[in-house]
Amino acid sequence: MSVTAPPAPTPVRKAPEAPPGAPAVTAVVVLALVAVVAVLAVVDITQGTAAVGAGEVWKALTGRAEPGDASVVVASRLPRMTAGLVVGAALGAAGAALQSVSRNVLAAPDTLAVNAGAYLALGVLTVTGVSLPLLASSGVAFVGGLAAAAVVLALSGLGAGTVRLVLAGNALALGLGSVTDALLLLFPERTNGLYQWSQGSIAQNGFDGVRQMAPVALAALVGLLLAARRLDALALGDDAARGLGVPVRSTRIAVVMLTTLLAAAAVTLAGPIGFVGLCAPALVRPLARRFRGLLRARAALPVAGLTGAVLVLGSDVALRATAGAESAVAVPTGVITSVVGAVFLVVLALRTRGAGAVAAPDRLRMPGRAAVAAVLAVLTLALVGVVIAAVLLGDTKLLLGDVVNWAQGRGDHAVTFVLDTRVPRVLAALLAGGALALSGTLVQAVTRNPLAEPGVLGVSGGAGLGAVLLVTTVSSPGTWSVAGAAFAGAAITAAVVFGLSARGGFEQNRLVLVGVGAAAGTSALISLLIVLTDPFNATKALTWLSGSTYGRTMPDVLPVAAVLALGTAVALARRAELDLVSLDDDTPRLLGLRLGRARLGLLVLAVLLSATAVAAAGTIGFVGLVAPHAARALVGRRHVRVVPAAILLGASLVCAADLLGRTVIAPAQLGAGLMTAAIGAPYFIYLLVRTRR
Known part of the structure; x- marks a missing residue:
């Protein structure tokens, strides 16, 4: 008669135990690190502007050094x-x-x-x-x-x-x-x-x-x-x-x-x-x-x-050895x-492979055409109202009649001076907001990440680095020079990020992490430039980085206007492709879409939009995050609806932020980027709560 053995009990997982001899090996590692730290500490003590060698250090520690050396x-x-x-x-x-x-x-x-x-x-x-x-x-x-x-x-x-x-x-x-x-x-x-x-x-x-x-x-x-x-x-x-x-x-x-x-x-x-x-x-x-x-x-x-x-x-x-003591x-x-x-x-x-992607946003309702048309009409009216308020309000308050007379060339000298400086600022904020919103829409579609924005790809940081490099090294650079430097920095950063992320068809986790690393690196280099320059240039750089539209002229807004028009036309023409790319990796391939090439093309357009926006209005955060997500909540997920809604929302947000920044604490001013951060950070927390749930 055969006897069936009882099933073995399920083993209980235990905390990792060190193998025999592990304490001795660990002690060797610790001693090696202590030795390295000791060597670096001695070298660090001997470095500096004053010539103090190891002998002087030893004398100071033993109380036998000269008073100056000690x-x-x-x-x-x-x-x-x-x-x-x-x-x-x-x-x-x-x-x-x-x-x-x-x-x-x-x-x-x-x-x-x-x-x-x-x-x-x-x-x-x-x-x-x-x-x-x-x-x-x-x-x-x-x-x-x-x-x-x-x-x-x-x-x-x-x-x-x-x-x-x-x-x-x-x-x-x-x-x-x-x-x-x-x-x-x-x-x-x-x-x-x-x-x-x-x-x-x-x-x-x-x-x-x-x-x-x-x-x-x-x-x-x-x-x-x-x-x-x-x-x-x-x-x-x-x-x-x-x-x-x-x-x-x-x-x-x-x-x-x-x-x-x-x-x-x-x-x-x-x-x-x-x-x-x-x-x-x-x-x-x-x-x-x-x-x-x-x-x-x-x-x-x-x-x-x-x-x-x-x-x-x-x-x-390493810093003291390479940069010199001074x-x-x-x-x-x-x-x-x-x-x-x-x-x-x-x-x-x-x-990193499969680094834990961010979940797609929760299911959104799909409103009908009449509802979408009503939403777009309300957003358009809101934008018109914000633009009128931005033109009329400021350190000098104007009337609509003053604006009409100025447009017809019949305004007096004071009104002409005010509007010649204020209208380009309003247009810069308006167009930069729309460009950032459209760029964010493209980035979120390509990465399928509702929490991504242009700054995540390091593009805004690269543009800021290029502009700050010019501001801190060239005396009184022209606005077109700053714009060109910003665009060059964005293009170089984007080339690095896309080149490193190209393997695997711009996989979303790798793309986002490489972009965050690039943004951190450009931020550190910007800080280095600001610290090394004189206080006057440092203030200029910080003001520009805060998203200021101060001093903008009509020629300054032409590049972002042209790119926004081109980007809107391309996004609407490729709306079906955007819808497919934002779904998953398999569906576009089954329908014959080359996913890697499509992602690259859309990301290049997003970089162009973001770079020209930064050149026109400085670094402005959160617009590329808030506007696309709010647009999807209002009109659904189809990009033929999302694109115009996001552009209207982004333009309204930056224009309103610029208006508040130059009126709330007048005569002092705050950049639009700082004001959008005050709005974007709470909204981002709200998005995190929703996407986690």
């Missing part, structure tokens, strides 16, 4: 080196913990907008004139960073995919950064030096800052190490962690708060130094595949911290880490 080492070099260690270790460990708790390789203080939130909080504190001790300022930065991280994590969804999290953090950081830029422009005296600090500099004046922030960072790091076992359990998934008795929700909240505290300490000490929290854990992951002991959080967190210290000190050493004084270390991080993000995007 003051240089003790008051400047050692605090700078120590700040680099503290900031790098804090950001590296924070990035590792965030990636572990969210199970997302792109989670970091940058991508979760922690740095942007802390920067805004400290900017508000500076503007109000409240003087707080450094430790209290760190508390303010902590509150701002924690609020930003909470918004991004709550709305993007933990583990919901890399693209969604990057878009959420990138857009929120853009909105918060726009508010901070507005404070810089409105209160230049109170915020003097805040912009350079915002790029991340480890330069210190004595040990006071390090002495106060190091214990905060150490306490937060100890807290993360105490939660290491829970982090290992969370790596197995929420259900497995609950089965092991881990309180998932409270653990996540505690870890996010501790990582935010680490980032806040780093921001308070050295400003927001970018991408260290993203790159350091990524550099540890290949080591973890080779040395299994680093899979455990208790080992991974310190190793990521040491790697972060290597990145910060290495960037500082120039390196003015260049923040954070600019170098941001450039390195942008390159890393692009490389990661090229190696």
